[in-house]
Amino acid sequence: MISAAIAYAAWKGNPRSVDRERYGLSAVSVGVPSVALLAYALRMRADVRTMQYFWELACFVLAIALLAVAGGCLIGVVTYRRDPRPPD
Secondary structure, three states, rough: OOHHHHHHHHOOOOOOOOOOOHHHHHHHHHHHHHHHHHHHHHHHHOOOOOOOOHHHHHHHHHHHHHHHHHHHHHHHHHOOOOOOOOOO
Protein backbone atom coordinates (compact mmCIF):
# COMPACT_ATOMS: atom_id res chain seq x y z
CA MET A 1 0.00 0.00 0.00
CA ILE A 2 2.82 2.40 0.87
CA SER A 3 4.68 1.52 -2.32
CA ALA A 4 1.59 2.05 -4.43
CA ALA A 5 0.92 5.47 -2.90
CA ILE A 6 4.48 6.66 -3.53
CA ALA A 7 4.52 5.28 -7.07
CA TYR A 8 1.15 6.90 -7.84
CA ALA A 9 2.40 10.26 -6.55
CA ALA A 10 5.48 9.93 -8.76
CA TRP A 11 3.32 9.07 -11.75
CA LYS A 12 1.21 12.19 -11.14
CA GLY A 13 4.34 14.35 -10.74
CA ASN A 14 3.71 15.20 -7.08
CA PRO A 15 5.41 16.77 -5.19
CA ARG A 16 6.87 19.13 -7.72
CA SER A 17 10.21 19.48 -5.94
CA VAL A 18 10.98 15.77 -6.34
CA ASP A 19 12.38 14.51 -9.63
CA ARG A 20 13.58 11.15 -10.96
CA GLU A 21 17.05 11.46 -9.44
CA ARG A 22 15.67 12.29 -6.02
CA TYR A 23 13.40 9.23 -6.12
CA GLY A 24 16.45 7.10 -6.88
CA LEU A 25 18.46 8.67 -4.09
CA SER A 26 15.57 8.16 -1.69
CA ALA A 27 15.26 4.51 -2.69
CA VAL A 28 18.93 3.90 -1.91
CA SER A 29 19.08 6.01 1.24
CA VAL A 30 16.03 4.27 2.74
CA GLY A 31 16.70 0.82 1.30
CA VAL A 32 20.20 0.30 2.68
CA PRO A 33 19.32 0.97 6.34
CA SER A 34 16.16 -1.10 6.03
CA VAL A 35 18.11 -4.10 4.73
CA ALA A 36 20.63 -3.66 7.56
CA LEU A 37 17.81 -3.46 10.12
CA LEU A 38 16.17 -6.53 8.61
CA ALA A 39 19.44 -8.47 8.79
CA TYR A 40 19.86 -7.37 12.42
CA ALA A 41 16.35 -8.52 13.30
CA LEU A 42 16.75 -11.86 11.55
CA ARG A 43 20.10 -12.61 13.18
CA MET A 44 18.85 -11.72 16.66
CA ARG A 45 17.10 -15.09 17.18
CA ALA A 46 15.30 -13.95 20.33
CA ASP A 47 13.28 -16.35 22.43
CA VAL A 48 9.54 -15.69 22.68
CA ARG A 49 9.70 -15.79 26.48
CA THR A 50 12.04 -12.79 26.70
CA MET A 51 11.51 -9.06 26.27
CA GLN A 52 14.11 -9.10 23.51
CA TYR A 53 11.50 -10.76 21.29
CA PHE A 54 9.47 -7.54 21.18
CA TRP A 55 12.59 -5.59 20.17
CA GLU A 56 13.18 -8.11 17.39
CA LEU A 57 9.56 -7.82 16.26
CA ALA A 58 9.70 -4.00 16.28
CA CYS A 59 12.92 -4.02 14.21
CA PHE A 60 11.39 -6.45 11.73
CA VAL A 61 8.17 -4.44 11.30
CA LEU A 62 10.09 -1.17 10.88
CA ALA A 63 12.41 -2.79 8.33
CA ILE A 64 9.47 -4.07 6.29
CA ALA A 65 7.81 -0.63 6.35
CA LEU A 66 11.05 1.03 5.22
CA LEU A 67 11.44 -1.56 2.46
CA ALA A 68 7.96 -0.63 1.26
CA VAL A 69 8.97 3.03 1.11
CA ALA A 70 12.17 2.16 -0.73
CA GLY A 71 10.24 -0.01 -3.17
CA GLY A 72 7.79 2.80 -3.85
CA CYS A 73 10.65 5.18 -4.53
CA LEU A 74 12.25 2.63 -6.82
CA ILE A 75 9.01 2.27 -8.77
CA GLY A 76 8.80 6.07 -8.75
CA VAL A 77 12.08 6.24 -10.68
CA VAL A 78 10.46 4.31 -13.52
CA THR A 79 6.98 5.84 -13.45
CA TYR A 80 7.95 9.48 -12.80
CA ARG A 81 6.65 12.04 -15.24
CA ARG A 82 6.66 15.79 -14.99
CA ASP A 83 3.57 17.64 -13.91
CA PRO A 84 2.13 19.25 -17.05
CA ARG A 85 1.08 22.36 -15.14
CA PRO A 86 3.52 25.29 -15.27
CA PRO A 87 5.31 26.06 -11.97
CA ASP A 88 3.86 28.80 -9.79
